[in-house]
Amino acid sequence: MNSVGNIGRALPRAGRALPWALVTPALGWTLLFFVLPFTAMGLSSLTAHDGGGFTASNYSEFFTNPSYWQAMVNSLEVTAIVTVVSVLLAYPFAWILAEQVPERWQRLALMLAVLPFWTSYVVRSYSWLLVLAQNGVINRALTGIGVVAEPLQLANTRFATVTGFVHFFVMLLTLTIFANLKQLSPSYRKAAADLGAGPVRTFLHVVLPLTLPGIMVGAFLTFVLCIGDYITPQILGGNNELLMPQLVMMQIGRRGDFPLASALSIILMAVVTIAYLACARWLKIERA
Amino acid sequence: MTAPLVDIDSVSHRFGQQTVLKNVSLKIEPGSYTILLGPSGSGKTTLLSILGGFVTPSEGKVFIRGVDCTSVPPAKRPTTTVFQDYALFPHMSVGSNVGFGLRMQGVDGATRAARAREALALVGLASSFDKKPHQLSGGQRQRVALARALVIEPAVLLLDEPLGALDLKLRRQMQDELKAIQKRVGTAFIHVTHDQEEAMALADHCVVMNDGRIEDEGPPERVYARPATRFSATFMGESTILAGTVTEASDRTSTVATPVGPVSLPSALPQGSAVGLAIRPEHLVLGAAGGGVRLGSAEVSDVVFQGSFKRVLAVSVEDPSLQFIARLPASAAVQPGDTVAVSCDTDQIILLTD
Amino acid sequence: MRRIVRIASWLYALAVYGFIFLPVVVLVLFSLQATSFPIPPFTGPSLRWYDAVLSDTRLTSALLNSLLVASISSLAAVALGFLSAWGFARFVLPGSGLLRGLITLPLTVSYLIIGMGLLVLFNWAGVPKSLLAAGIGHVVINLPLCFAIIYSQMGDHQINIERAARDLGAPEWKVLLLITVPVMAPAIFAGFFLSMTFSWDEFVISFLLTRFDTTLPVEIWNLLRSGLNPKTNAVGSLVFAVSIVLVVLFELTLLRRRKA
Numbered sequence: 001m002n003s004v005g006n007i008g009r010a011l012p013r014a015g016r017a018l019p020w021a022l023v024t025p026a027l028g029w030t031l032l033f034f035v036l037p038f039t040a041m042g043l044s045s046l047t048a049h050d051g052g053g054f055t056a057s058n059y060s061e062f063f064t065n066p067s068y069w070q071a072m073v074n075s076l077e078v079t080a081i082v083t084v085v086s087v088l089l090a091y092p093f094a095w096i097l098a099e100q101v102p103e104r105w106q107r108l109a110l111m112l113a114v115l116p117f118w119t120s121y122v123v124r125s126y127s128w129l130l131v132l133a134q135n136g137v138i139n140r141a142l143t144g145i146g147v148v149a150e151p152l153q154l155a156n157t158r159f160a161t162v163t164g165f166v167h168f169f170v171m172l173l174t175l176t177i178f179a180n181l182k183q184l185s186p187s188y189r190k191a192a193a194d195l196g197a198g199p200v201r202t203f204l205h206v207v208l209p210l211t212l213p214g215i216m217v218g219a220f221l222t223f224v225l226c227i228g229d230y231i232t233p234q235i236l237g238g239n240n241e242l243l244m245p246q247l248v249m250m251q252i253g254r255r256g257d258f259p260l261a262s263a264l265s266i267i268l269m270a271v272v273t274i275a276y277l278a279c280a281r282w283l284k285i286e287r288a
Numbered sequence: 289m290t291a292p293l294v295d296i297d298s299v300s301h302r303f304g305q306q307t308v309l310k311n312v313s314l315k316i317e318p319g320s321y322t323i324l325l326g327p328s329g330s331g332k333t334t335l336l337s338i339l340g341g342f343v344t345p346s347e348g349k350v351f352i353r354g355v356d357c358t359s360v361p362p363a364k365r366p367t368t369t370v371f372q373d374y375a376l377f378p379h380m381s382v383g384s385n386v387g388f389g390l391r392m393q394g395v396d397g398a399t400r401a402a403r404a405r406e407a408l409a410l411v412g413l414a415s416s417f418d419k420k421p422h423q424l425s426g427g428q429r430q431r432v433a434l435a436r437a438l439v440i441e442p443a444v445l446l447l448d449e450p451l452g453a454l455d456l457k458l459r460r461q462m463q464d465e466l467k468a469i470q471k472r473v474g475t476a477f478i479h480v481t482h483d484q485e486e487a488m489a490l491a492d493h494c495v496v497m498n499d500g501r502i503e504d505e506g507p508p509e510r511v512y513a514r515p516a517t518r519f520s521a522t523f524m525g526e527s528t529i530l531a532g533t534v535t536e537a538s539d540r541t542s543t544v545a546t547p548v549g550p551v552s553l554p555s556a557l558p559q560g561s562a563v564g565l566a567i568r569p570e571h572l573v574l575g576a577a578g579g580g581v582r583l584g585s586a587e588v589s590d591v592v593f594q595g596s597f598k599r600v601l602a603v604s605v606e607d608p609s610l611q612f613i614a615r616l617p618a619s620a621a622v623q624p625g626d627t628v629a630v631s632c633d634t635d636q637i638i639l640l641t642d
Numbered sequence: 643m644r645r646i647v648r649i650a651s652w653l654y655a656l657a658v659y660g661f662i663f664l665p666v667v668v669l670v671l672f673s674l675q676a677t678s679f680p681i682p683p684f685t686g687p688s689l690r691w692y693d694a695v696l697s698d699t700r701l702t703s704a705l706l707n708s709l710l711v712a713s714i715s716s717l718a719a720v721a722l723g724f725l726s727a728w729g730f731a732r733f734v735l736p737g738s739g740l741l742r743g744l745i746t747l748p749l750t751v752s753y754l755i756i757g758m759g760l761l762v763l764f765n766w767a768g769v770p771k772s773l774l775a776a777g778i779g780h781v782v783i784n785l786p787l788c789f790a791i792i793y794s795q796m797g798d799h800q801i802n803i804e805r806a807a808r809d810l811g812a813p814e815w816k817v818l819l820l821i822t823v824p825v826m827a828p829a830i831f832a833g834f835f836l837s838m839t840f841s842w843d844e845f846v847i848s849f850l851l852t853r854f855d856t857t858l859p860v861e862i863w864n865l866l867r868s869g870l871n872p873k874t875n876a877v878g879s880l881v882f883a884v885s886i887v888l889v890v891l892f893e894l895t896l897l898r899r900r901k902a
Contacts (some may be wrong), residue, residue, distance in 0.1 A: 022729030024786060026722040026745055033782045034748050037759030044762045093658045096651045111893070113659065116666045118885035121843050122859045123878030126866060127665030130672065130680055133870060137668055140682040141850065171662060187375035190342055194362040194369050195389035195440065205388070209379045228752025230846050235866065245754050252850070258762055265758045269751060276750070 045262035049255075058263035068247065068264070072271070075244040079227045080160065082165040089166065090173035091215065094114045097174070098181040110178060114171045125235040125251050129155055132236070156238030164232045169225075171219045180214030181207070220279055224272055244268050291354055293318040293476050294339065295296045299348030301334055308334045309345070310352075310500040316444070316478065317493070321470050324480045325487040325510075326497035332449060332480045335497070339478060340369045340446050353443060363392075366443035370450050374433040374580065376421040382408070383417040389440035407439035410469065427458045429471050434466075438473060447479040451486060454539055484524050489510065496520040502523050513587070518564055527566040527638070528612050530583070534561050546626035547607030553639060564640035570613035571636035574600065574622065579633040586612050588626045593618065602628065666882070673875035680872045691876035701877055704861035708842055711773055711857055715780035716837035722781070723788025724830055728822060731796035732804070742793070746786045756782055757847040764851070771853040779847035784840055788833035795829035835892055839885070 046054045062068045093113070101109050117125065131137050132154035139151040154160055184207065192202040230245035235245070243248070244264065251261035294316035301309040309331045316322050317337070325334040336344040339367050341362035349358045357365045368389070376385050386404040387395075395403070408414050417526035421429055426429060430450060437445055451459045467490055470477045481487060487508060494508040496519070504511050504520040515521040516527065532544035534557045542557040543550050544565065551565060573579050573588075587601035589611075597615050600622060604610040612630055616622060672680035677689035695701055729735070730742055748756060760779050769775060800822070807821045808814075823830070845859040852860065858881065866873050 004888045017732035019729045019735055021743065022733075023726045026726035026789065029722055029781065029785060030745055030748065031759065033778055034756070035744075037756075040766060041755075041759045042764040044766075068698070087657065092654055098657045100651045100655075102649065113662060116662055117888070118839075118889055119666060119669070119882040120859055120862065120878060120885075122845055123669065123874075123881060124665065125671040126862075126874060126878065130668050130870060130875070131665050133681060135681050137664075137682060141865065153860040158490045167662065167665065170658070180815050185373060185375065187371045187373055187379060190362070190852060191375035191377075192388070194340065194367075195436070196392035197388075200362065201392060204634060206377055210377070212379075223751065224750070228754050230754055231806065245752075248754060248758065249675070252758075253762070260763060261758060267534070269755055271751070 028263035041262040041265060044259050045266055047259045049257045049259050056196050058260045059267070061260065062263060062267055067242075071242045071244050072245040072267070074158075074241050075227055075268075076163070076271075078161060078233070078243060079223055080183055081162055082226050083222045086164070086166050086169035086173050086222055087215060090218075091177055093170070094174045094177035096180060097177050110175070113174050116167075117171045121228060122231055122235070124168065125164050128160065128167065132160050132163070155236065157242055158241060161233045161243075164236045165226055165229070167220045169233075172225075173215075173222065176214060176218040176221075177211065180211045184210055187214060192264045216279060220276070222273055222283055227272060228268065292316055293320075293353060294478075295338075295351040295354075296335070297349045297351065299338060299345045299350065301331075301338065301343065301345045301347075303340070305437055308500050309338075311348075312500070312502055313348075314495060314502065314505070315347070316476055318415045318476055319410075319474050320476050320492045321490055322466065322476070322478045322493045322495060323487040323491035324478065324495050324497060325484060325491075326480070327523065328415075329499075330497040330498045331500040332482075336369075336446050336448055336478065336480050339444070340367055342369075343367050353470060363440055367446055368437035368440060368442040369446040369448060370430075370437050372448045372450070372452055374409055374421075374427055374429045374453075375408065376432055376436070378421055380421075381417070382413070382419050382421065382424070385432060386436045386439055388436065393440070393559055403439055404435075406424065407435040410472070411465075426454055430454065430462060431465075434469065434568070438469075438475065442475065444476045444478060445475060449482070451481070451483075459486070460489075466490060481627070487524065487622045494524070496524060500522070512541045512568075514638060515566065515640070518566070518640050520565075521566040521638060521640060526569055526613050528569070528572060528610075528614075529640070530565040530567075530610070532563055532565055534559050534563060546583075547610055548604055549582060549606070551583075551637070552634070553637060555639060557641075561641070562640075566638040567632050567636060567642055568638075569613045569639055571632050572612055572614040573631045574602065574612075574616065574620075575615055576629060579636075581632050581637065583612075583630040583632065585629050588622055588624050588628060591622055591624055595622040602630070604630070643728050652676045668880045669875050670882070672872055673879040675872045675875070676841060678872065680870050680875050683877050691872040692880070694873050695876045695880065698873075701858070701861055701865075704856055707773055708858040711780060712838050712841035713778045713850075715777040716784060716834050718777075719781045719784035719837045720788045720830060720834045722785050723833060724792050724826070725791035726824075727789050728818070730799065731793055742789075743777060745789050746833075747781055749786045751788070753844065757850040760847070761850045771851055773852055773857070774856055775851040776848040776857065779851055780837075780844060781839040782902055783844070783847070784837035787836060787840070791833045791836070792829045794828060795826060800825055836890075837886075844883075 023068040046059055048055050095110050134151050142148050188206055190201055192206045230249055233243045233246055248261050248264045292315035296531055299312045327331045336623045338345050344359050349356055383404050386407050387400040390400045399517045411434055413431055451462050491508045494503040494511050496503045498519045504516040511524055515544040521527045532546040534542050535545045536543040537557055537559045539556050540556055541552055543552045584604055584606040586604045590601040590604045593598045597618055597621055600616055602612045674686035676685040730738055764775055804817055804821055816855045846855040848860050
């Protein structure tokens with residue numbers, strides 16, 4: 001495991017000063033612009049908007065005001081739907097790219113599959129607005145062939161938000177699951193086949209369980225990025241239903257209420273931390 | 289004579305432009321321990337993959353128990369493979385790994401567990417049933433892989449460089465164990481290696497391969513003592529090789545002219561043909577009290593102490609391009625720079641005609 | 643059976659490709675619209691909206707701002723990340739695990755919260771909103787990334803190469819310049835490239851921390867307030883094209899490196 005021990009790392013001529021000189025700038029930056037702001041936010045969340053001493057009113061407001069609660073429930077629901085749908089769409093796709101596409105086309109196929117990843121984040125959501133708008137491509141197509149008489153309300157709905165998110169995370173998860181499938185040593189599959197398993201049972205007993213840790217990591221990443229995103233729900237969901245990041249931005253934008261925004265941010269972060277702790281044992285599965 | 293267990297009939301295989309197996313035929317007897325020995329690129333691993341069903345040969349046929357298995361998939365043929373990297377499923381316990389093949393056959397859980405335990409006991413790992421593969425050492429994983437392959441009672445067990453990942457000491461220890469397990473279960477083992485010591489220690493039947501062909505095959509004692517080709521004389525142990533031409537020939541003896549003088553041999557050879565004379569290091573005599581065939585004199589260039597013996601390199605005085613490789617007792621008093629007479633016994637000379 | 647799996651695979655892959663490309667195709671197609679609404683029917687092709695984008699000084703200056711913030715913040719992030727990775731990989735420091743955890747911590751926090759924290763802090767400290775403030779935020783998000791990439795690539799193999807150089811008499815700064823940096827170049831490059839892309843595309847931190855001079859994503863956001871507009875399509879298509887060129891260049895350099 002650790003073939004270079006402590007003796008190997010110790011340097012004969014370097015004094016104590018050099019290593020600290022190397023790591024201090026990065027540590028300092030993190031302390032000054034990450035830990036300190038976070039502390040400031042924590043302190044701010046304990047003050048009232050209109051001044052005065054310390055108070056827990058921002059937190060109690062979250063727990064007592066049903067519209068704030070609702071934002072958290074919405075966020076969790078949307079994130080859960082997005083995570084599940086994205087994994088279910090991406091796994092078969094990644095599997096096809098890794099197993100059905102001929103080896104020499106795989107790199108190209110994968111590059112194509114994640115190409116829209118490189119559009120600007122704001123622009124990607126806007127593009128979905130074009131597609132889903134009242135008189136956008138989909139509604140024109142549907143009314144054109146007479147499936148529906150009146151254009152459907154697609155934009156400014158939860159459906160639009162989920163679609164925008166799923167689009168992004170299918171690409172992300174395809175990348176991670178594809179990498180997972182390719183990393184599997186071919187001898188696992190050979191061994192399973194050798195011991196009498198057909199393609200279906202090889203997949204169910206060997207390939208799927210071995211890629212599960214990778215899927216969990218991808219799903220967790222999806223959860224974290226999705227629950228903290230402001231752009232997609234703001235552009236595609238409109239203000240019909242609020243998600244947590246929208247609620248936070250609203251406190252800053254409309255009311256300049258930094259303390260409440262801080263408290264809501266901290267609550268959001270706490271939820272992510274709880275989610276992390278809940279799946280921590282899945283995120284670190286040991287491998288032989 | 290009974291039918292062979294495995295009959296490889298004129299198999300050739302190409303990867304793209306490259307021919308890796310050239311018209312190979314081989315028969316394997318039931319209960320034998322066969323070693324495919326050769327350098328990397330000799331085609332030995334491809335031959336094993338063809339036996340295991342992972343590769344379908346470009347030409348030729350493979351019969352197992354008299355049945356044509358040439359294009360039967362791995363799952364449906366009576367072989368199992370112990371992979372070089374063991375390929376133990378990391379998400380399953382040792383017991384589930386060993387029971388996997390039985391599970392695929394639809395054997396019920398209780399029987400499966402009992403038979404997996406039996407197989408683990410066979411390889412001395414009965415207590416590791418509930419462990420995960422990553423909790424085991426390299427040697428233990430190797431044994432689990434062996435148990436997993438043996439538990440479904442294959443007709444032939446294929447081992448792809450099974451000891452390659454182990455350190456030297458463990459490798460020698462596992463050799464003895466492999467041999468003992470093979471004797472106990474009586475399954476035919478076919479084992480690929482590039483380590484000639486491993487080959488000599490394990491094989492009942494040793495197959496030396498080079499460049500996609502079988503150079504030599506037979507019991508290891510025979511292959512070592514009377515190698516059929518120049519390649520096998522130098523790959524399976526070391527040899528000093530004298531190049532020569534047959535100058536005189538009768539129906540019982542021949543005389544071969546070599547750079548270090550004429551050598552007579554007790555065999556009939558066509559006059560004028562080029563031959564090689566190979567002598568094993570332990571058969572070369574350095575110094576006065578020599579054997580029957582004089583091979584001129586040589587200057588000792590290097591003496592390497594190897595514990596139980598000394599390996600001596602000496603350059604022929606008559607032909608400086610010829611280097612003698614000799615093995616002397618550890619007590620021998622020989623120094624670099626010494627000039628010594630070289631000789632050997634007639635019946636220790638191996639005649640190579642390729 | 644095998645045939646059915648193949649055909650089903652093809653159909654499924656085509657459907658997913660369709661889903662992935664639908665918005666991009668619509669975006670680019672209607673950026674060529676001749677009329678004022680980026681909705682069917684298609685009236686182009688026309689380049690008038692590209693013209694409008696390139697003559698809009700707010701957008702072009704936002705583009706330059708974005709490039710400036712991305713390149714400077716990425717350089718800072720990769721420099722800090724490399725030095726600290728080198729320090730932690732080569733020396734035994736007390737509390738190393740904890741300190742490394744601290745440096746990578748921002749990776750687990752969403753951009754919104756990092757932006758919020760800096761906003762609250764700068765507000766208290768009286769630091770005005772500016773591109774510099776946004777750049778500081780971008781270093782905060784990219785530093786842990788650069789650190790993680792470079793640290794993970796500093797394996798035992800590299801340690802031995804450096805040790806060999808020291809053994810042959812190279813002083814510490816020469817080891818750094820002649821051995822470590824060249825050997826680690828692919829990881830350093832990857833860190834820089836990823837930082838560039840993330841900074842280039844970052845919205846919420848820039849949105850919170852800038853005011854008048856701002857970055858391209860924020861400017862595009864402002865454009866969105868006017869509703870569906872082919873000009874937004876045009877600027878989005880341009881950004882997409884630039885990113886594709888960068889990605890292809892990145893792939894090519896990486897491939898060439900691998901072949902060498």
